Amino acid sequence: MSKPVAWLTRWEVFLLIVLIVTLVCGSQASRYFLTTSNLSIALAGMMPVAIVALSMTLIIITGEIDISVGSIIGLCASAMAVCLEQGLPVEVAMLAGVAVGMLAGFINGAIVVFGALPSLVVTIGTLALYRGMAQIALKERGVSNFPEWYQDIGFGTVAGTPIPWSLTIFLPMSALFAIYLHKTHWGRALFAIGNNREAARFSGIGVKRAILGVFVASGIMSSLAAIVLTAYLASARSDTAIGLELPVITAVVLGGVNIFGGAGTLVGVFIALLVLAFVQNALGLAGVTPEEQQIVTGVVLVATLIVFGSSAVLKNARASLGRLRPRG
């Protein structure tokens, strides 16, 4: 295959086409869809998921998974709420939230690395544990006495422009993650670990440190998402972000990252996040309920993978036809 054709068959290009189709359909569905204020709202609503999806991409490329991100967000939100209840300034609460997130991610990574345990099981355990700690800390209380500027992080836009404040957190972060993953040798190492952990170890890659690192990154990004989400909801509760891991993993997988590790790009995840944000927004404008949106999201996920998988089915069919064909 010549080079431009190979480029055209890339997953990211396919996603880009899906994105354009979404934008066209959306503009047909409602005349408010392509207004700047609506696009700004669509992006702001997606930001908590988008921020966590960055670190989740790294984790899945490494061949691990972190189911506990929603619970880490809940724990960070509780930590911030407790700080605010103690009368501490909101800046200190935010720092405490980030520290708690980092610690939670470190604990995940440490158990996975030093216990040599499967991350799926470990993070199912910490999913319950962190949510439980959030509930113990905050019970049924909710804290919502945030200052005005803090709530702007979730809803407000940069003065005079339609750009949501949360996007100014996400964009630099995504640039940072993309450079780390695709332009540094540490990023290449993550792909190597995801492809063949043993070989990566023998070629001198610090596998344990790398895995610990991506889990800590996941904790930190979850705490940032907690800040954005509590600002967006204007309240911090222990049940914040229950089930957030599902849209995050959906976005990462839709972005073309191999669930078994070793392949994927942040550009793909980026486009997939845009697709999901605009699909949900367009459906919302068309009067579709959140539950029906959930069905559509599921169908989009499964359908894109059938497109992926059907190529494998065809390949298999061709292979078995080849076997049936008489030789010589």
Next chain:
Amino acid sequence: MPWPARFDGRLLRLQELRLLLALGIIGLAVALREPRFLGAANLEQVALSATLVCIVAVGEALVIIARQVDLSVGAIVATSAFVSAEWLERNPEGSLVFVLLIGCGVGLAMGAGNALLVALFRIPAIIATLGTLAIYRGGVIVYAGGRQISATVLPDSYGHIADIHILGIPLLVWLATLLTIAVGAAARFTRTGRNLYSLGSNPEGARLAGINEPGHIALVFVLSGLLCGLVGVLWGARFGTVDAVLAPDLNLQAISAVVVGGVSIFGGSGTVYGAAIGAVIFAVLQNGVQLLGINQFWLQAVVGTAILVTVFLYSFFARRTERIQREQRRSRPEPARLAARPDAGI
């Protein structure tokens, strides 16, 4: 010989006995603090709350043994419960057998949907069932439209299913026990059952040995769906009220029970019995937290800690067994003719 090795020697090598021991210790600890735990009424409540998760965990155990995972179980249970209860609401004179068939049919169809995606389209199970989780759950919520079907509009005979006792033990408990034993025996003694273990421990090798991989994978997903359909019908009978959002985290409960029950998340080892005991352990923990007057907010943290502690212990035991076996191999020289064969190391 130091005592742990000897103590570990025979019976305790059986994982299920270790689990029963753990269950006994937890039960004893709760009973010592709160004797009411051992009351017949309380034990019956514990058993009843374990049964529904237990049946789902049995199906999930087969799925995980075959190196797959089914995240959509809670959504299937909710759909089956709602659809069958709604039919019963419209046909109060209808036969309960038919309700059971409807529920199981719904579960079967949804399990077949999962099977299609994983076995035919080769989508990794964790993603395929993540997608169907969204589709099924969204579907039943849209279908139900926020409606709740309560016991008052359902015929009494439906709710009575949960009250039937045989030899003093609730019918549901009998059902769960028999199902566990039947599925466990099938996994242990039938060719299909052994094939599931082969597929789980070495898919490539199993394929080369001529095992029909897509067929077996389809089978476990259909079975899991069928069991979820059954649980949906029982759910309505036990709790009376049915809505579209019931059992929101049943998938995590079932997977936790399976993992704590000693089934490797990477497939190929563990038993259905272990998963069933795992479900009972969580029911006892939940009941214990309630009985001991511990704040209910602690429950999640206790459950999470229990999962982490068990996986730690499993990995500890597995590594020790490996070390002991390695040392035994080293101390016992291999027979010369075996060592001389080129494939002796395999």
